Amino acid sequence: KNEVEQSPQNLTAQEGEFITINCSYSVGISALHWLQQHPGGGIVSLFMLSSGKKKHGRLIATINIQEKHSSLHITASHPRDSAVYICAALYSGNTPLVFGKGTRLSVIA
Amino acid sequence: DVKVTQSSRYLVKRTGEKVFLECVQDMDHENMFWYRQDPGLGLRLIYFSYDVKMKEKGDIPEGYSVSREKKERFSLILESASTNQTSMYLCASIEAGRGDGYTFGSGTRLTVV
Numbered sequence: 333k334n335e336v337e338q339s340p341q342n343l344t345a346q347e348g349e350f351i352t353i354n355c356s357y358s359v360g361i362s363a364l365h366w367l368q369q370h371p372g373g374g375i376v377s378l379f380m381l382s383s384g385k386k387k388h389g390r391l392i393a394t395i396n397i398q399e400k401h402s403s404l405h406i407t408a409s410h411p412r413d414s415a416v417y418i419c420a421a422l423y424s425g426n427t428p429l430v431f432g433k434g435t436r437l438s439v440i441a
Numbered sequence: 442d443v444k445v446t447q448s449s450r451y452l453v454k455r456t457g458e459k460v461f462l463e464c465v466q467d468m469d470h471e472n473m474f475w476y477r478q479d480p481g482l483g484l485r486l487i488y489f490s491y492d493v494k495m496k497e498k499g500d501i502p503e504g505y506s507v508s509r510e511k512k513e514r515f516s517l518i519l520e521s522a523s524t525n526q527t528s529m530y531l532c533a534s535i536e537a538g539r540g541d542g543y544t545f546g547s548g549t550r551l552t553v554v
Contacts, residue, residue, distance in 0.1 A: 365543065374547035375531065418483070428474055428499065429543065433483035 334358055336421050338432035345439050351406040353435045355419035356399075363422040364402050365429060366393050370415045378404075378417075409439045444468075445534050447546035454553050460519040462549050464532030470544075471537035473515035475499075475507065478529040478548070490515055491537065522553045 335358045345351050355364065366378045379386045379393040381402070386393050390409075395402040406413055416436050420429040448463035464473065474489040476499075486499030488507040496507050504526060508516040515534075519526055532546040 367545075375533075375545040377543055377545075420484075428486050428489050431476075431484040433481065 334421065334423050334430050336419060336430050336432040338419055338435050340435060341433065342436045343438070345409050345437070347410060347439055347441050349409050349439075351409050351413075351437065351439075353404045353417050353419075353437070355402045355404070355432055357402075357421045357430075358400070359423070360397075360400075361421045361423050364395055365420040365422065366402075366404050367418040367420060368415050369418065369434075373415075375418070406437075411439045411441050414438050445532055445544045445546040447530075447532055447549050449549050450547065452549055452551045454519075454522050454551065456523060456553055458519075458522045458553075460522045460551065460553075462517040462519075462530055462532075462551070464515045464517070464534075464546055465513055466515075466532075466534040466544070467513065468534065468536070468544065469512065470534035471512070472535045473509065474533045475505075475515065475517045476531045476533065477501070478531055484531065487517065522551075524553050527551060527553045 337356045339354045363380050363382045365380050367375050368378050369375045381393055381395050390407045392405040416434045418434045420431045445466045454460050472491055475487045476484040478484050485501050487505050488499050490496045490509040493509055493512050506518045530549045533543055535543045
């Protein structure tokens with residue numbers, strides 16, 4: 333069964349810290365998504381990547397196809413970054429996403 | 442602005458009631474999905490649909506059914522609600538064959554009492 337593992341499950345950081353959230357998947361994928369969900373809010377897509385690295389503002393996502401691993405980095409973290417971050421793998425074509433269980437991030441001022 | 446709209450943000454129903462959760466998208470997407478989200482379990486796929494009148498079971502279809510009579514609307518039905526179906530329900534859609542562009546609704550928090 334295709335699986336996606338995320339770590340850590342919970343993360344607390346001080347404002348300004350550099351944050352890394354990790355995601356690993358079991359077999360080859362066609363794409364990996366990083367999603368964000370603020371408390372009480374809906375889910376927003378941050379990145380979709382199939383190779384290399386993508387950057388948007390203070391967020392950076394990387395993927396290593398050989399190691400079946402992706403990371404989401406947040407530089408200069410801020411309390412408004414507090415949210416659940418979810419990685420999800422697209423294994424092929426039209427198949428549904430397979431989700432990790434999410435990482436709950438709290439950034440303290 | 443493209444949207445996936447879920448009809449209710451919060452819903453409280455009694456055990457045994459028939460419950461309809463509605464999802465409408467305005468992007469002409471072929472593929473639509475229903476998930477439930479529970480603490481510690483993440484998002485789990487209930488049902489999905491690749492076209493009108495088509496449906497596929499996801500990982501946890503028991504106790505649920507779906508209806509897709511029109512392309513833009515995908516309904517999740519709880520035939521006889523039970524307390525273990527108390528959860529956050531999320532709908533999503535994407536254009537067929539695309540890897541990106543997943544769009545999620547804002548969710549319906551259902552409480553069954």
